[in-house]
Amino acid sequence: MAAKALKQFTSMLKPPPLLRQGRGGLDPGAKVVLYAAGDAAQEASGAAKLQAFLVGSGVSTQVLPFSGHDHASGGGDKSVRAMVIDAQRLRGVGDLNLLHAAGSASTSLLGPGGRLVVLGSCADASASAISSKDLSEEVVNNAAEGFVRSMAKEIGAKGATANLIVTEADSGAWMPSARFLFSGASAFVTGQRLNVNAAAAASGGAESTSAASGDLLGLRGEVCVVTGGAQGIGLATCQALSAAGALVLVVDHPSNASRLEAVAAQLGVGRAACLALDVCDLSAAARVAEAAAALGGGGFSGVRALVHCAGITRDGTLRRMKLENWEAALSVNLGAVADLDDGLAALGGVGLHAGSRSVVLSSIAGIGGNFGQTNYSAAKAGLLGYCSARAKSAGPGGRAWNAIAPGFIETPMTKDMPFTHRFVASKILTPLKHTGLPEDVAAAAAFLASPAAAGLNGVCLRVCGGLALGR
Numbered sequence: 001m002a003a004k005a006l007k008q009f010t011s012m013l014k015p016p017p018l019l020r021q022g023r024g025g026l027d028p029g030a031k032v033v034l035y036a037a038g039d040a041a042q043e044a045s046g047a048a049k050l051q052a053f054l055v056g057s058g059v060s061t062q063v064l065p066f067s068g069h070d071h072a073s074g075g076g077d078k079s080v081r082a083m084v085i086d087a088q089r090l091r092g093v094g095d096l097n098l099l100h101a102a103g104s105a106s107t108s109l110l111g112p113g114g115r116l117v118v119l120g121s122c123a124d125a126s127a128s129a130i131s132s133k134d135l136s137e138e139v140v141n142n143a144a145e146g147f148v149r150s151m152a153k154e155i156g157a158k159g160a161t162a163n164l165i166v167t168e169a170d171s172g173a174w175m176p177s178a179r180f181l182f183s184g185a186s187a188f189v190t191g192q193r194l195n196v197n198a199a200a201a202a203s204g205g206a207e208s209t210s211a212a213s214g215d216l217l218g219l220r221g222e223v224c225v226v227t228g229g230a231q232g233i234g235l236a237t238c239q240a241l242s243a244a245g246a247l248v249l250v251v252d253h254p255s256n257a258s259r260l261e262a263v264a265a266q267l268g269v270g271r272a273a274c275l276a277l278d279v280c281d282l283s284a285a286a287r288v289a290e291a292a293a294a295l296g297g298g299g300f301s302g303v304r305a306l307v308h309c310a311g312i313t314r315d316g317t318l319r320r321m322k323l324e325n326w327e328a329a330l331s332v333n334l335g336a337v338a339d340l341d342d343g344l345a346a347l348g349g350v351g352l353h354a355g356s357r358s359v360v361l362s363s364i365a366g367i368g369g370n371f372g373q374t375n376y377s378a379a380k381a382g383l384l385g386y387c388s389a390r391a392k393s394a395g396p397g398g399r400a401w402n403a404i405a406p407g408f409i410e411t412p413m414t415k416d417m418p419f420t421h422r423f424v425a426s427k428i429l430t431p432l433k434h435t436g437l438p439e440d441v442a443a444a445a446a447f448l449a450s451p452a453a454a455g456l457n458g459v460c461l462r463v464c465g466g467l468a469l470g471r
Contacts, residue, residue, distance in 0.1 A: 026059050026115070026182045031081035033182070034109070036066035036102035038086075038095070043067055046086055053175045057216065059182070066102055080109045082182050088121035088169040090140045099147050107155060114160035115182050116151060118144050121169040141166050145193050152191035152466040156431030161190035161466075167455065173198035176452045185443035188407070188436040191466035196455035200400075204355065204454020217450035220245030222353075223296040224449060225288055225303050227251045227279050227340070228310035230259035232411050233361065236442035237307055238263060238272070244446055248272045249292050249303075251279070252310070279310045279336040285343025289351045302353035303344060305449035308337045308360045318374045326375045333379035338386060341401075355398065359448045360387060361441075362403040364464050380405075384460050391458025400457040402448045407464025410435045431466035 026033070033054070035047040043065035051063040066083070085102045089095075099118070106116050120141035135143075144164050151162035163181050165174045173196045180186055224241045228234035230252035238248050250263050250272060260274035273295045277284055293300050312332045314325035337360055344351035365373055366380030387401040394400060408425040426435045444463045447453050 026054070026061050026081055031061050032079040033061055033063045034066045034069055034080055034083045034102075035063055036083065036085045036098065037089070038098040038101075039089075040065065040067050042086065042089070046084070049172060050084065050175065050178075053172065054179065054182075057179055059179065066105075080114070081111075082115040082117065083110065084178070085116070085118045087140060087144050088119050091135050091137075093135065095135075096140070096143055099144065103147065103151060106151075110155060110160050112159045113184070113187075114155065114158075115186075116148070116155065116160065116162040117178050117181055118148050118162070118164045119174055120144050120164055120166040122167060141193075148193070149191045149466070153431045156190060156466055157433050159187075159432065161186065161432075163190060164193045165196055166193060167196035167201075168198040171198040171201075173201035173455045176201065177455065180447045180452070185447065187443075188432065188440035188463050188465050189444065189461065190431060192462055194456060194459060194461070197457065198455065200457060201455030204400075204451055217244045217446060217452050219304070219446075219450050221247065221299075222304035223247045223249065223292050223300060223302075224305040224307065225249045225251060225292060226307045226309055228308075228361075230256040230263055232309075233406065233409065233438045233441045233445075234307075234309035235263060236438035237309060237445045238267060240439070240442040240446040241305070241307075241449065242267045242271060244450070246305070247295050249288070249295055250274045251277050251288065253278055279340060280331055284336070285340055285347065285351065288340065289344055289347050293350055300350075302349050302351055302356060304353045304356055306341065306344065306352070306356065306358045307445050307449055308340070308358070309445075310336065311361060313373070313376055315372050315376070317372050321375065329375035330379050330382075333376065334382045334386070337383060341390075345399075352399070355451075357400045357402070357449050357453070358387075358390075359445050360401070360403045361445075362405045362460065364405050364407045364462065364467055367405055367460075367462075387460070388458045394457060400454070402453070402456055402458065403460045404441060404444050404448065405460050405462045405464060406436065406441045407462065407467040408435050409441060409463075410437050425467075426465075429467050430464070434465070436463060436465055 035043050035050060037043045037046055047063040047065050054061050083106045085099065087098065090098060110116060121137050148162040148164045155162060165177050167173045177194050177196055219241065224246040226234055226238050226248060229238045229250035238250050242248050248267055250260055252260050254276040257276045260276055264272045264274040273291055275287065275291045277287055292303050310332060312329060314329045341358055360383045362383040363380040365377045366384055369377045384403050387403045390401040408430060427433055441463050444461055448456065448461065
């Protein structure tokens, strides 16, 4: 009995199969996506549009109407890798039965690494008083949000994910985000809601990114800057951007100068450069702009993406925390982000591109708080407000600011945590039942830094495995 219990316990420590890049979602070869909408004509139309987009994106797959598929075969159909539930036209309480019908089928149809994406439509601002039988769009969206959060927990143990995309009905603006969520690159993203602006997606070129030129993210030859890029999540982000064809300026503290040079050399001569820099330095923006221009060469028109990964911790309970530790955490993790953004923007075309995208590394600590990290949590929460406020001032096709909130990510720091803490965080609080990797966060950063994410501005993308903290 003890041996059996030990075997069951140790099996919980193994990550679900078919999860990450190249092994999850639609990555491996020809697979089937089911499109459910509760109406045969709408399903046929939606399936055809999604099929055309995915094929144009280099995804070898077949999109089929849900109503025409034999879902009675259950788990026997291993070809179904993803399902879309189109809830954009649901208005009555009875209409929500679509979530039950398609969702219950997905629990058996979707195997390890499967993907469930639910579509909602933008809130009806003109809606006034409503009855329980005539729901507004936002009521449906919130119902769908609760649904995907629960589904993320029900299907997470086998490495499958569930997410919600809300955008204008009848637009294709949701498809680039769905392509990301379908892929193994979104392995640690589940139970999330993404609000996509259709006008921004169209003007920013999100729907035009394709596999025709081999430039799926639209970053080939563009200069991207990554602070904190010498190690951890920053290093993984540099590698992801370089793999997408970007020219990467790796920035880190002078104390990491040797690591910086090694990273730049690894990414390739002419494809990357390094800059030893304290991001709190008053000359930081000017030095970054100079180094970026040198990397970009004659065709340089400003930094296309700025990914803020630089950060520090100065932990301790507030009662014992020294003022200098409080100020250091706020200065590096929050103040330096705004200062570098503003400094580069002030330089015009030699600083930031007119359509540049800033991606800031927040944390789940900024959403749920952490004991002994009042300074860190305050700074990371401040970043969420920073992105939201900046996004409100941006017009379609202009600059964008988005945040990533990583959950429990496997790093040298977390490896040193007590086993019980690691177990609770990764096996009990996280539906996907394991820790994330720096590559999971990096894949999300590369997506948000690209024109493929043009419809997203002011959002917080949680790369946390559905960690049960905050909303």
